[in-house]
Amino acid sequence: MSTVRPLRPVWADVAPGTAAAPAGTAVQPTLDDVGTPLSDVTFVVVDLETTGGTPADCAITEIGAVKVRGGQVLGEFQTLVDPGGPVPPYIQVLTGITTSMLVGAPRIETVLPSFLEFAGDAVLVAHNAPFDVGFLKAAAARTGHPWPGNRVLDTVRLARRAVTRDEAPNHKLSTLAALFHATVTPNHRALSDARATVDVLHALLGRLGPLGVTHLEDLATATDPVPADVRRKRTLADGLPDAPGVYLFRGPNDEVLYVGTSTTSLRQRVRSYFTSAEKRRRMTEMVRIAHRVDPVVCATPLEARVRELRLIAEHSPRYNRRSRFPERMPWVRLTSEPYPRLSVVREVREEDGAAYIGPFGSTAAAQLALDALHESFPVRQCTRRLPLVAPAGATACVLAELGRCGAPCLGRQGPDAYREVVDRVRTAMTGDPAGVVAAHAERIAWLVGQERFEEAATVRDRLAAFLRGAARAQRVAPVARCPELVAARRTDDGGWELVLVRHGRLAGTARTDRLTDPRPVVAALQASGEHVAAPPAPSGAAHPEETDLLLAWLEQPGVRLVEVAGGWAMPVRSAVAVGDAVAAVGDAARQARGTDASPLVSDTLERPHLALVAPAPGTA
Incomplete structure (x- = not known):
């Protein structure tokens, strides 16, 4: 099916013996009348071998070309070329063309006119066309031959549109020839490579046909990654400041379509949306409906990142994929009732005795962390509120029968004994996670010993989710409690x-600049800074990602604390101390999982976790 174009009415040419259209009647031409069908286009597929990579100081050693039309080979052209000097050894190894082979071969002054006559006005095709055509143009300039200006088609650029990374790791000629089962294997000789490129060209055009590339005129935009309507929108970047900040793409009715940030230059960042550097389809779709870009200049890159998060949360732009709803991020809570239990909640409240970890990026991640705590401690999992004194006739759940719960619902476990279990849970959540790590390390070691690697990976993921949630809460809570x-x-x-x-x-x-005393600026900043009310711990007064940004900035080398009100500290034996190490273990285990290297999987899953049971003193 052909691409749709605006067509102007034309008068039909009437062949003898046919009925003519009534005078003044507009006739819609057929799709074949719109342009030249690819089946009627003559292509000359060319490949060169050279003495190096640049035409300025290197020369052509071989030209190979194949002329095709409608899938049929019309002719071939091949000749060695005397470069006027020796062939470098590494080129001889690559192509097999030696200096002695070129003795007596014609010079480029003789070969080029013959090739140009063979090509005629056909479309020149090459794999990485700028290389081959660049050498041909340089040779024409040196020998005084005018370049005819043929259309040029690059199969590399065609492949970037038609072949995904899932199908092929790269777009090299050898890779594409193998993918499309070319009849000739490329071997760095000009004619063989040209023949292989013919097969690749036909395969690519076959793929692009259903996308509307059916005529010669379609090829003009088939390899252009920037659609014309998107390129015309580049004027939206005119006048934007060359400074860090935030930009808002606005659409119809001033709707905020997308919020982005630039830590260096707003103008340059917005311009990139109208170039080939922007490859996201959603962004191309967004640019098509945008009609204005509003800049927000920021004093520092950190302010730009923070403002971006706040604007995303405020406007919920439909083209931003980042977390837009911080109030929906789940937490794992240890309740403050007589017999506390664990639950997944969406809100942090001021409760005496309650403990929280999180927030988590998803409910599934929060559930994994909750499961890790349940697997490590015999805390009750029923959801009803239990009185201090068990009522008559109460019944226990299956977990009590399995010995995984002390059954306070029946009075088998009193408040003091249950409080000891809860204190261990609270310690793991707010301080030292060694109890959870030890329980999971033991389970992982046993599963790996049984070669049950998939189950071991599940246990590992559960532990990693808990450590991430606990580490996040333990990092955020101290700075959230800090007034200034x-x-x-x-x-x-x-x-x-x-x-x-x-x-x-x-x-x-x-x-401040290097000539300005920063102390008065600090005083002015404190006096004019935003008033922030204390939030319920451990949550901060901002979007969790904003607090993460601030902590990452504060933890950079070279950052100096000028003033801290109320203190800012974190437990030495905390989830933060082991979280990064366990995450690294998880990455290594994912790479090892699925291979036949059982000892590697065992070492990866078992030993580091056992070492994490007791973090080294002084770690943070």
Whole structure:
């Protein structure tokens, strides 16, 4: 099926013996009348061998070409070319063309006119056409022959549109020839490579046909990654500042379509959406309906990232995939009832005795962390609220019969004994996770010993989810409790980047040059900074991703704490101390899983987790 184009009415040419259209009647031409069908186009597929990679100081050693039309070979052209000097040894190894083979071969001055006559006005095709056509144009310029200006088609660019990374790891000629089962195997000789390129060309055109590439005119845009309507929108970047900040693409009715950030130049970042650097289909779709870009200049790159998060949360743009609803991020809570239990919740509340870990990116991740705690400690899993004194006639669940719950619902486990279990759960959630790590390490070691690697991987994922949630809460809680924190970092020009954080939220930022005393700026920042109310611990007063950004900035080398109100500390033996190590173990295990190397899987899954039961003193 052909692409749809606007067609203007034309008068039909009436052949003798046929009925003519009434005068003044417009006739819709057929699709074949729109342009030249690819079946009628003559292609000359060319390949060169050279003495190096640049035409400025290298020369052609061989030309091979195949002329085709409608899938039929019309002719072939092949000749060695005397480059006027020796062939480098590595080129001889690559192509098999030696210096002695070229003795007596014609020079390019003789070969080029013959090739241009063979090509005529056909479309020149080459795999990585800029290389081959570049050498031919340079040879024409040196020998005084005018370049005829043939259309040029690059099969590499065609392949980038028609062949996905799932099908082929790259777009080399040898890879594509194998993918399409070419009749000739490329071997770095000009004619063989040209023949292989013919098969690749036909296969690519066959794939692009259903996409509307059926005529010669379609090839003009088939390899252009930037549609014309998108390219015309590049004027939206005109006038944007060359500074860090946030940009908002707006569509009809001033709807915010997309929010992005640039840590260096807003103008350059927005311009990239109208070039081949932008390959996301959703972004191309967004640009097509956008009619304005609003910039928000920021003092520092950190402020730009934070404002981006806040604007995404405020406007919920349909083309942003990042978390837009922080209030929906789940937590794992240890309740504050007489016999506490664990649950997944969406809100952190001020409760005496309650403990939280998270927030998690999904409910599934929160459930994995909850399962890790249930597997490590015999805490009750029933959902009803239990009184201190068990009522008469109460019945126990299956877990009590299996010995995985003390059955406080029956009075078998009193408040004091149950409190000991709850204290261990709270310690694992808010401080040292050794109890959870030890239980899971033991389980993983046993499963690996039984060669049950898939189950071991599931246990590993459960442990990793718990450690990520606990580490996040343990990192966020201290800064969320901190009423005010001022930090500074040297900039590349010798000045200072100043940051004011209140309860885990960016309350202000400023920048000074190297000639300005930063202390008055710090005082002004504190006086004019945003007022932030204390949130319920361990949640911060900002989007969780904003607090993560601030913590990542604060933990950079070279950041100095100027003032800290109320203290900022974290347990030494915490989930943060082991979370990164377990994550690294998980990555290695994923690579090993599915292979036949059982000892590798065993070592990866077992030993590091056992070592994490007791983190080294002094780690943070």
